[in-house]
Structure formats: C-alpha cells, structure tokens
Amino acid sequence: MNDLRSSIDAQMTLGHLSRTELRRELRRRRRALSPRQQQAASHSLLARLRRLPELLSARRVALYLPNDGEIDPRPLLDWLRQRRAQAYLPVLRPLSDNRLWFVRYDEHTPMVANRFGISEPCSRHGAHPSRRLPPWALDAILLPLVGFDDAGQRLGMGGGFYDRTLAFAHPDSGQGGPRPRLIGLAHDVQRVERLPVASWDVPLNAIVSDQRVIRPA
Ligand SMILES: Nc1nc2c(c(=O)[nH]1)N(C=O)[C@@H](CNc1ccc(C(=O)N[C@@H](CCC(=O)O)C(=O)O)cc1)CN2
C-alpha cells in the first residue's frame, strides 16, 4: 500500500515538470533499478513480447542495446533466431542528419561505440546496402522510451532520432506504403499520468513494459 501510495504521488507530482525535467527524473528512475530488478524486468518484458501479435508475424525486427538503465530487450534475440527472424539495430547515420539506419545484427557483426557511448554496428559495415534496411522495410521496430502514458504517448531521449527517421509513418505524412509496427519499450516506473503531444510525434502501435501492454485507443 505504501508502495502504491508513493508511486501514485510520484506520478502526480510530475505534471508541472518541463519535458527536460521530466526526462531527467524518468532517466534517474530507470538508472536507480538494481541489476536484479533490471533482470527481472527484462524477463517479464520478454514474456509479453513473445505473445505480441505484431512480433509473432514479424521477420525483420529492430531492437536496441540497452543504455542508461533502459529495459533490456536482448533476450528477444534468441527467440528471433529460433523463429528465423532477423534482428536489426539503430545506427547514427554517418553524415549526422540526426536520423538512424537499421543495420542487420548477429554475433559476428563488428561493433563500435557511437558518440553517446552506445555500442552499434560499425558504420562502414552498415554502409553496405545488403546489410541495412530502410525503416519502412522492417516489420517491427522496438523503441526505447524515457517515458510513456496510458494514452500510448511516448517521450524519448530528446534527440528526435526516432521521430525524424519514422516521419514517413506519421499520419500527416501523406505517404502510403508499408509501415513497420512501432512498439515502445520501458520500465513500468517510467509511466506518468499524461505526456504532452508534439505535432511530429509518430503514434506507436503498442507500449510494452515489465507490467503491462498499452494500446492507444
Ligand atoms: N539504447 C539506445 N540506443 C539508441 C537510442 C536510445 O535512446 N537508446 N537512440 C535514440 O534516440 C539513438 C541515440 N540517441 C541518443 C540521444 C541522446 C543520448 C544521450 O545520452 N544524451 C545525453 C547527452 C550525451 C552527449 O551529448 O554527449 C544526455 O541527454 O544526457 C543518447 C542516445 C540511437 N540508439
């Protein structure tokens, strides 16, 4: 009960924070989780992801390597391999237009640390067209979230990397054609009552945490 009370209090008191302050607070929360809590959360996330219709039918799936306390989707790699589905990772595009490439990933992929210290497939390797896919050719993209709400809104790191890369999937983009299913992932402690919506925010199909699956109405 005390836990419930304090988590409700924590959520309620966030309403007055700016996006920057909200990011700082929510990133602090996920970093504060112990290795044991992280592992349990990752395990529980996997159980939910394995039942997600969007992933059951997916052959090409982008995920991420966890950073800064993000919930860890790596256990999904084995499951994807068993299903003969291919895994892709985001790579900061070399010409720095703040967009992402999605490069095929397996245990042989040469990796480097990007400018944020996150390990990613080496861009020279990823530059080869056979090894990367444009975002619309992926079946599903798992995005790391800093925050989310019950309406299915998301808050990212603030770089706009995913928003720019996925702008073609925005309802106002006027672009038809295939669209990847977009699935946001986060720890349940990153849930807040209500997030502000920006005009460029690309809607997600679902948000999955260690405790729940949220589908925007
Ligand atoms: N695991 C993971 N991979 C990812 C992302 C992510 O959020 N998580 N990205 C999602 O976009 C892209 C990288 N974008 C990022 C944007 C900001 C920061 C970050 O830590 N910013 C620091 C400032 C660091 C600096 O400027 O040196 C900060 O805000 O404190 C990290 C990654 C691609 N790969």
Ligand SMILES: Nc1ncnc2c1ncn2[C@@H]1O[C@H](COP(=O)(O)OP(=O)(O)OP(=O)(O)O)[C@@H](O)[C@H]1O
């Ligand atoms: N489609 C777009 N075209 C150009 N700029 C964009 C686009 N989408 C977002 N941006 C810019 O990116 C910046 C960060 O956006 P926002 O605060 O929504 O990031 P975020 O959603 O938290 O991050 P991310 O998309 O990396 O997860 C904003 O200042 C915005 O101007």
